Amino acid sequence: MACCVAIACVVAAVRAAWAWILGRDPAEEVFPPAATWRSGRVAGMPAPNTSFPTSGPIAETPIGRPLAATVVVYALLIHLLVATGAARIDESMPGGWLARDAVLLGLAVVLMGVASRPMSMPSALVCVGAFWFVLGMVDMHVASGVEIPSLIVDAAFHLSGWWLAVAAAGVLIVERRAETTPLGGSL
Amino acid sequence: MTVLTDHVTTVELPSTRSAIPSVTAGRFRRLGLTYAFFWAAGALPGFLGLSDGWVAAGLGLALPGGGFLYGGHPVWALGVIAAVAVSIFVWWALGPVVLPPLVWIGSAVASGLMVGQVHGWAAPLALCTIPAIAACVYIVHRVRYAAQVRRGAELNERLREVEFVITGPPGDDVRVPVAEHSEEDLAHLRYALDLALQPMDRFDGFTRIDQFREAATRYQLNALGYSLSMSQFTRTPAFTGYLAVAQRNAIEKMLDRRVWGYWALENAWGNLRFGRDPIANSDNIMLTGFYGVMVAMYESLNDDRYSRPGALTFQWDDATAFVHDYPGLATAVHRSMTAAPFTLYPCEPNWIYTVCNTFGMNTLLSHDRLHGSGLFPDLEARLRDSYEHEFLRPDGRIIGVRSENYGMSWNFWSGSAVQLTTAYWLHAALPDIAQRTWWIIRETLARRPDGSAVLPRSLANRVDPGNYRLGTEVYGMAATLMAAREMGDEEWAEAAVQSLERHAESSPTTGARRYAGGSALANLWANLGRFGRHSAVRDLLVFGPPEAWRRGPVLAEADYPDVLVARAVTDGSRLDLVLRPGNGPVRARLGLGGLVPDRTYDLRGAVEPTVVASSDGTAKFHVELGGRHEIAVSPR
Numbered sequence: 001m002a003c004c005v006a007i008a009c010v011v012a013a014v015r016a017a018w019a020w021i022l023g024r025d026p027a028e029e030v031f032p033p034a035a036t037w038r039s040g041r042v043a044g045m046p047a048p049n050t051s052f053p054t055s056g057p058i059a060e061t062p063i064g065r066p067l068a069a070t071v072v073v074y075a076l077l078i079h080l081l082v083a084t085g086a087a088r089i090d091e092s093m094p095g096g097w098l099a100r101d102a103v104l105l106g107l108a109v110v111l112m113g114v115a116s117r118p119m120s121m122p123s124a125l126v127c128v129g130a131f132w133f134v135l136g137m138v139d140m141h142v143a144s145g146v147e148i149p150s151l152i153v154d155a156a157f158h159l160s161g162w163w164l165a166v167a168a169a170g171v172l173i174v175e176r177r178a179e180t181t182p183l184g185g186s187l
Numbered sequence: 188m189t190v191l192t193d194h195v196t197t198v199e200l201p202s203t204r205s206a207i208p209s210v211t212a213g214r215f216r217r218l219g220l221t222y223a224f225f226w227a228a229g230a231l232p233g234f235l236g237l238s239d240g241w242v243a244a245g246l247g248l249a250l251p252g253g254g255f256l257y258g259g260h261p262v263w264a265l266g267v268i269a270a271v272a273v274s275i276f277v278w279w280a281l282g283p284v285v286l287p288p289l290v291w292i293g294s295a296v297a298s299g300l301m302v303g304q305v306h307g308w309a310a311p312l313a314l315c316t317i318p319a320i321a322a323c324v325y326i327v328h329r330v331r332y333a334a335q336v337r338r339g340a341e342l343n344e345r346l347r348e349v350e351f352v353i354t355g356p357p358g359d360d361v362r363v364p365v366a367e368h369s370e371e372d373l374a375h376l377r378y379a380l381d382l383a384l385q386p387m388d389r390f391d392g393f394t395r396i397d398q399f400r401e402a403a404t405r406y407q408l409n410a411l412g413y414s415l416s417m418s419q420f421t422r423t424p425a426f427t428g429y430l431a432v433a434q435r436n437a438i439e440k441m442l443d444r445r446v447w448g449y450w451a452l453e454n455a456w457g458n459l460r461f462g463r464d465p466i467a468n469s470d471n472i473m474l475t476g477f478y479g480v481m482v483a484m485y486e487s488l489n490d491d492r493y494s495r496p497g498a499l500t501f502q503w504d505d506a507t508a509f510v511h512d513y514p515g516l517a518t519a520v521h522r523s524m525t526a527a528p529f530t531l532y533p534c535e536p537n538w539i540y541t542v543c544n545t546f547g548m549n550t551l552l553s554h555d556r557l558h559g560s561g562l563f564p565d566l567e568a569r570l571r572d573s574y575e576h577e578f579l580r581p582d583g584r585i586i587g588v589r590s591e592n593y594g595m596s597w598n599f600w601s602g603s604a605v606q607l608t609t610a611y612w613l614h615a616a617l618p619d620i621a622q623r624t625w626w627i628i629r630e631t632l633a634r635r636p637d638g639s640a641v642l643p644r645s646l647a648n649r650v651d652p653g654n655y656r657l658g659t660e661v662y663g664m665a666a667t668l669m670a671a672r673e674m675g676d677e678e679w680a681e682a683a684v685q686s687l688e689r690h691a692e693s694s695p696t697t698g699a700r701r702y703a704g705g706s707a708l709a710n711l712w713a714n715l716g717r718f719g720r721h722s723a724v725r726d727l728l729v730f731g732p733p734e735a736w737r738r739g740p741v742l743a744e745a746d747y748p749d750v751l752v753a754r755a756v757t758d759g760s761r762l763d764l765v766l767r768p769g770n771g772p773v774r775a776r777l778g779l780g781g782l783v784p785d786r787t788y789d790l791r792g793a794v795e796p797t798v799v800a801s802s803d804g805t806a807k808f809h810v811e812l813g814g815r816h817e818i819a820v821s822p823r
Contacts, residue, residue: 011650011655011657012655012657015655015656018396029394029654029701029703029704029705029706029707030392031378031381031392031694031696031697031699031701032378032381032382032385032391032392032393032699033381033385033391033392034381034694034696034697034699034748035380035381035382035383035384035385035747035748036384036746036747036748037384037429037432037746037747038746039428039744039745039746039776039777039778080262080266083262084260084262084263084266085260085303086260086263086301150300150301152297152300152301153301
């Protein structure tokens with residue numbers, strides 16, 4: 001029973017977070033628009049064996065929300081890394097954690113307000129990956145706000161964003177080449 | 188003429204053989220050996236006295252996070268355990284088989300590289316934890332198994348006295364006369380028709396979340412097709428027109444790459460294969476089986492266009508197409524079942540679902556009837572044995588999911604809503620097991636003071652798999668309605684309808700009706716139950732419609748939504764219709780088909796008194812529709 005509750009909680013949490021990032025409830029249930037059918041009309045599509053997937057409306061989301069979510073995840077992960085000893089923050093920075101978190105929270109709010117351009121999911125993931133890479137680089141190696149002593153962890157941390165961006169760009173290229181809409185959730 | 192070939196039987200739970208059935212036991216042995224290899228590899232560095240880094244990496248293999256625990260990073264260890272749990276969840280949900288080993292082995296390597304202050308006590312802990320957990324799980328399983336055996340024995344005492352009616356060929360009047368849609372029925376049918384009759388590349392009104400799990404568009408299209416076919420079978424078998432068009436649209440939307448393209452990804456990350464053909468593979472019964480039933484229902488009631496070679500072609504791009512047809516779907520199911528160790532075979536790579544395999548069986552059964560093949564009898568004994576032993580608890584609960592490679596299962600998929608859906612679709616192929624399952628689950632149902640039905644309070648019964656929403660009863664009640672009606676238990680069917688009606692809402696513009704909060708999938712299942720009747724699925728898939736329906740006149744043309752068809756039935760020569768206006772009073776033109784060429788037909792209830800069939804057996808006439816209106820077409 002406990003695992004059922006856990007699974008349900010995970011599903012509910014993921015669903016709520018997903019809805020927030022997309023800026024809409026993907027499961028919002030509505031009536032379909034009224035259909036009409038006139039006698040004598042040629043039915044359906046030309047013929048099943050000649051059918052080719054046609055483009056439908058692509059689900060798009062304002063880019064600000066995923067970027068804001070990225071900032072929040074980044075802030076939480078830095079807390080986790082510092083708690084585990086894998087990272088250190090600059091103790092001399094005025095305000096310490098409070099200032100860091102306030103700046104990051106402010107950045108998230110600004111991104112939500114400013115970055116409203118709608119993007120498809122792969123495009124958004126390219127942006128998120130690149131943003132993660134840039135955010136970490138600026139925080140750690142420009143502002144020196146955080147230090148990760150282990151070169152392996154440091155590289156893995158930055159490259160995770162890079163890999164995400166590259167993978168999403170690959171999906172984007174394949175989709176554009178095939179001139180179809182993306183797989184999954186794009187209907 | 189009615190030919191009563193029903194027979195009465197008793198159905199006990201099978202005598203139990205062992206706590207773990209044979210094929211499953213083999214899978215557990217494989218799981219144990221796989222872990223034993225990890226354990227041995229993990230223990231070796233310590234025994235050989237290698238450096239702390241190697242020891243930590245080894246302990247990370249023996250227990251996820253064990254290396255971090257040894258290396259002085261307990262929070263990382265907890266993180267790894269959580270990550271492995273999530274990776275197993277994602278493996279189950281989406282099928283990426285590489286994910287759990289990647290996280291497990293990757294974290295072990297990382298722990299070796301990050302070793303700090305060594306904690307010696309962590310070594311025995313890491314080596315003993317999983318064997319200890321496995322022993323505990325086995326003990327818990329034995330305790331629960333013993334309780335289930337006792338419960339099963341109690342049930343068998345009572346099952347010996349219970350008579351189940353196994354329905355046979357229903358005869359020409361199909362067991363129950365063709366019913367008439369009520370105004371509410373027609374409003375629910377309009378919801379389905381509005382979904383199906385939109386342009387082929389549009390999916391407005393469908394739930395749009397993902398293409399992998401239960402909210403995927405394919406399941407909604409399947410349910411759309413089933414519910415429209417059921418409406419035709421039980422209410423309007425002599426109406427093709429836009430009802431047949433709507434079914435064809437649902438079938439042909441399945442060929443849209445956005446609907447089936449998920450398989451290329453699942454096959455790649457689940458089987459490490461790069462084939463993109465959604466049919467020619469050894470998994471994916473969640474498409475092949477479900478699609479086969481959809482096409483079978485259409486072909487049983489209308490025409491055989493999807494049995495023509497290449498009629499179901501999945502076009503990936505200009506250069507790549509996967510050419511299939513209905514016989515090809517049935518052959519694929521048969522081939523996969525024949526080769527599968529459990530006979531039941533997976534949906535997502537590795538994960539076998541009992542409910543999904545009912546669709547595979549139904550595809551075989553209907554193909555046997557429509558095309559004279561013998562696919563189902565070839566596998567029936569193996570399938571029955573698997574359902575009765577590998578996928579049945581001693582207390583009669585069907586096990587909903589099992590890992591094909593490692594035998595694992597869990598109770599979440601044994602909830603009442605899943606059992607009811609399985610019983611419904613199992614009724615065609617294995618009616619005795621289906622009815623016994625309904626009998627067991629029915630005992631757990633309760634009623635509110637107003638008489639409406641309630642499923643036992645559990646999360647599994649309060650989730651709508653069509654949109655992953657928690658705390659809703661719409662899906663559970665739709666499943667209850669389907670099963671109750673199919674088993675001929677009208678008392679519980681009405682109680683389920685009463686529950687659903689608490690959520691009813693109407694479109695202010697079209698009058699279409701649905702259940703608020705329910706996904707498109709749940710609403711279409713509810714339609715399937717609403718339009719069902721005793722043994723309807725079994726009659727449609729196993730025995731088929733009576734011959735008279737196929738040779739008599741039909742209403743072949745009507746405008747939607749001007750003309751709503753509440754009843755349309757033929758006895759082979761005469762046609763009886765009940766129509767209602769869907770958009771206010773109207774003078775409508777109707778088209779008939781299946782008439783005897785050049786023959787004169789008397790019309791009752793039409794503007795014209797008679798009509799003469801053309802050389803192709805068609806004719807047109809007019810009708811003034813202001814409310815419920817009966818029309819009779821009879822040969823002179």
